[in-house]
Amino acid sequence: MVSEQQTTVAAKLALHQSQRCQSIPTLSVLMGKAITVRQTWAQWLNKAHRQTTVCVYKSRVSLSKAWLSTVVQHYDLRSLVIQRIATRVNQPVDRLADWFAHTSDYQIQLFWQQVSPLSDEARVLRSLLDTLSPAQTPDQQAKDASARWLQQENPSTAFVNLAVIARLLPPRSMPGLLVLLPDNDGAVASTALTALTQLVEVVPILPIALGLTAAQGKHLLDQFPESRAKAILRSGLIEVLTPEPESLMQWLGDRGMQDEHHLQPILRVAEQYGTTTELMETAVALVVSTSQPDSAEADIVYRSQAERFLFQILEAKPTTVGRFQVNARLDINFGDRRMEVDFLDAEAKIVIELDGHYHFKSLDNYRRDRRKDRILQQQGFMVLRFLSEDVVKDLEGILDAVDQALVSRQSSATYSSEA
Known part of the structure; x- marks a missing residue:
């Protein structure tokens, strides 16, 4: 969708990696919409046959923990x-x-x-x-x-x-790290930049990027004092652009999207989170065809396009990144097999289920879903059910419900520990 820009960004990232190989402390700073930033970093690392992990900055230890988890899983x-x-x-x-x-x-x-x-x-x-x-x-x-x-x-x-x-790992395959910041928290942004500057100085070979929204980038460039950290920020800054609305409208029009009712939800997603070709094609399919069977886009990870779309959004938000597993199995018997749920946050014990065409084919399916909810609730899980067709049309409503559930669970955990 923006191939010329992707080539330019890839060239800058390659230059950054060349500097790392010379032990020059380098922090790639990708500024743009969340999904576009994440996809840009992941694609560059994939081409280099590297793994990556994404974390939201909380502390120096949280950076080390996130990266170490990826290392142990692949080495x-x-x-x-x-x-x-x-x-x-x-x-x-x-x-x-x-x-x-x-x-x-x-x-x-x-x-x-x-x-x-x-x-x-x-x-x-x-x-x-x-x-x-x-x-x-x-x-x-x-x-x-x-x-x-x-x-x-x-x-x-x-x-x-x-x-x-x-130092134990082969430099050419060392996993990368993408660090995101909590929304609208200038103090954390400043602390994170200082910490990341120290990290790239201690481990210059590590492929590491800081993902910033435009507002976060402006805050750091305008408010952060002149320093070694700010110099590294400037030298690593790469603007990752999202297509202009006119360009996106043309792209959608070429795919037969003319109905304003269909266009607006997709444009809202692009404006809020950015775009990738895969994400937009999935959004188009979901908006145009609301009765699509759940298995239409099944692969080894996702059972539906709705799952694929929602997971990409959840992984782009600082409040939900890294929290949910897709199609996770629980140690709960359900029929003759272990129960499987669409999305699982094991730490907060939150389950998200997307109800597509299959769920409404018969009364037996409806009864099965209610029985599943009851068992999950008895085991202490909070269950959130949404229609697959709403993951684009009512995306903000779904994300608000997920955020409220996380806050509720965290408040309950705090109360329990104090009691």
Whole structure:
């Protein structure tokens, strides 16, 4: 939809990566609509065969935790740690791995006392090896390793820890990190920029981007004092444009979209969140055909176009990014199999269900949905049901309901902990 601009942005990101390879501290700053920013970063990393993670800035530790979770899911981090230790002590990797697996805790403690016990690298390697059990699944390892980093007493060590892990990974495939900011919070934006500047100085090889709305970018450029951080902000700034309304109208018209009733919801989505070709094509299909079977666009992740569309929006909002799994299975029996829900926030125990054509084909389907809701509520889940046809037409209403549910759950959790 904006191929010429995409080429320009990709060239700038490639230049940034070239600077990282020369150990020049570089922060890519993508300024634009949320979905366009996220898609731009993801496409660039995908072409480089890199994974990425997206997080909302809360603290230095939250950045380290988010990135570490992605690393543990895609690398055998325990093996990489043992390889690094083997290099330090000049021992064969296989022999050292077997020794760690069958040696007493006392002997291991003596070993670490001889391996530069006061160095940052030895401290982090030992902590990781203690955390990452060879019997654990990658998901369990990610959870435990992240928890270990959250328990750091001194947040100032978070970036040092991250730097040690980065040195274990092949530079050409190192995962990237996209950081978003909470909406309309100038203080957090300033704190985040300072922290990210320190991060790229400690770990210059890390592909990292800061996603900004136009308002957030203006605040930092106008209000943040002249400093090293502001210089890095300016040098990394890339404006990611969304097509003008006239251009978008032409694109929609070429696809037979002339009805004002159909056009307005799609234009509102583009104005609020930005556009990608995939998102707009999905929105067109949803607005034009409200009786489409749920399986029309099924793939290994999504069972419907409505799921695909809503998930992209949820992942673009700072309040919901990273919270929901698509088509998640619960440890709850439902019929002859485990229950599956459209969207799950496991932490807040919120379930989102999208009711499409299938749900209204028979009274049995209706009864099944009500039974499912009742079981979920008995297990402590809050269930939000929306019509698939409304994910474009009433998107803001759906997102408001999700945000209110999150606030309600957080308030309940706070009250319970205080009680």
